[in-house]
Amino acid sequence: MSHAVLSNEQSSQLQALYDEMRPASLTPLWEVLASLVTPEPASAVVAHKWRFDDARDYLMRAGDLISAAQAERRVLILENPGLPGASRITNSLYAGLQLILPGEVAPCHRHTQCALRFVMEGDGAFTAVDGEKAVMRPFDLVLTPGGQWHDHGNPTDKPMIWLDGLDIPTVSHFDASFSEKLGADAHPETVPAGDTSSRYGQNLRPMRGSVADRRPAHQPLFHYPYAEWRAALDRLATSAEPDPHLGHALEFLNPADGGSIMPTISAHVRLLPKGFATKGRRSTDASIYVVVEGLGQAWLNDAPMTLAPRDVLVVPSWTTLRFEAKDTLVLFGYSDRACQEKLNLFKEENA
Numbered sequence: 001m002s003h004a005v006l007s008n009e010q011s012s013q014l015q016a017l018y019d020e021m022r023p024a025s026l027t028p029l030w031e032v033l034a035s036l037v038t039p040e041p042a043s044a045v046v047a048h049k050w051r052f053d054d055a056r057d058y059l060m061r062a063g064d065l066i067s068a069a070q071a072e073r074r075v076l077i078l079e080n081p082g083l084p085g086a087s088r089i090t091n092s093l094y095a096g097l098q099l100i101l102p103g104e105v106a107p108c109h110r111h112t113q114c115a116l117r118f119v120m121e122g123d124g125a126f127t128a129v130d131g132e133k134a135v136m137r138p139f140d141l142v143l144t145p146g147g148q149w150h151d152h153g154n155p156t157d158k159p160m161i162w163l164d165g166l167d168i169p170t171v172s173h174f175d176a177s178f179s180e181k182l183g184a185d186a187h188p189e190t191v192p193a194g195d196t197s198s199r200y201g202q203n204l205r206p207m208r209g210s211v212a213d214r215r216p217a218h219q220p221l222f223h224y225p226y227a228e229w230r231a232a233l234d235r236l237a238t239s240a241e242p243d244p245h246l247g248h249a250l251e252f253l254n255p256a257d258g259g260s261i262m263p264t265i266s267a268h269v270r271l272l273p274k275g276f277a278t279k280g281r282r283s284t285d286a287s288i289y290v291v292v293e294g295l296g297q298a299w300l301n302d303a304p305m306t307l308a309p310r311d312v313l314v315v316p317s318w319t320t321l322r323f324e325a326k327d328t329l330v331l332f333g334y335s336d337r338a339c340q341e342k343l344n345l346f347k348e349e350n351a
């Protein structure tokens with residue numbers, strides 16, 4: 001309580017009143033107003049970095065003890081150290097590392113929550129969305145939008161690990177979670193792999209209502225291959241100056257509306273040329289980054305953090321962030337920006 005003006009007697013009478021009203025489920029705003037309506041974001045989320053190899057060791061040990069089918073999803077949650085027990089990496093988003101060993105499947109289910117997968121290790125496992133496989137290659141982005149059936153399988157002879165990014169805390173916040181299991185390992189194959197990309201991923205779409213128009217209108221695409229986004233970044237880097245605060249940055253789009261990949265999650269990639277240092281920038285969307293390639297340094301409110309391939313870092317809301325590339329530095333990032341923009345909450349500021 002910040003009211004230095006209260007007398008001792010006033011304080012003790014107020015405390016007695018609070019004690020009396022508590023059973024009536026009433027509490028005084030003036031005791032908490034300053035922490036509820038803050039002059040700027042005041043987050044319990046803390047900056048943190050996970051080295052992939054450290055997390056991988058624990059994940060492989062889990063792999064010795066429980067199968068993917070037993071676990072339904074064999075995932076280690078990247079839990080923000082400032083939010084212990086909350087199963088989240090930021091207040092609105094979840095991140096985890098999922099392991100599928102050779103020959104394993106993660107059985108088919110669907111849920112309200114939207115998910116992205118960003119491939120960290122292995123080549124050739126698949127995510128099937130509504131019965132269509134996306135073959136997962138290193139640093140591919142694969143979506144399993146809310147409500148769409150999905151199962152995973154690894155027919156290769158090597159472990160496959162990807163980062164799961166979901167809006168679980170956002171859906172929990174709204175108490176709007178529904179989920180169901182298909183009751184089979186895999187959804188029956190509906191179309192061959194690549195069908196959606198060829199129908200919906202070429203700046204074209206089947207005429208609405210035609211027999212070829214099979215995907216949900218608001219969320220057709222679900223595979224953004226590394227080979228395509230990396231080449232696009234390279235082309236941008238040869239034709240444009242890097243933005244002083246972002247470097248070369250491309251956002252993944254939903255072709256249905258030109259907006260974010262999913263209603264609650266935005267994702268983008270960045271390339272910082274060797275030697276390039278960004279100026280500071282802060283934004284209200286706490287963000288998760290994966291280092292795809294290169295070595296570098298980040299400063300989070302001037303605290304340094306070294307960056308190496310496959311590091312995962314979380315940057316809290318309204319933290320001034322700078323990057324320096326020691327080598328060509330390529331980053332993947334996701335956040336709740338899409339959601340904040342819909343709520344008119346998103347704010348960013350360049351230093």
Ligand code: GTQ
Nearest residue numbers: 073075096098115164166
């Ligand atoms: O693959 O559907 O990391 O439902 C957490 C919840 C993955 C999944 C997670 C999930 C999934």
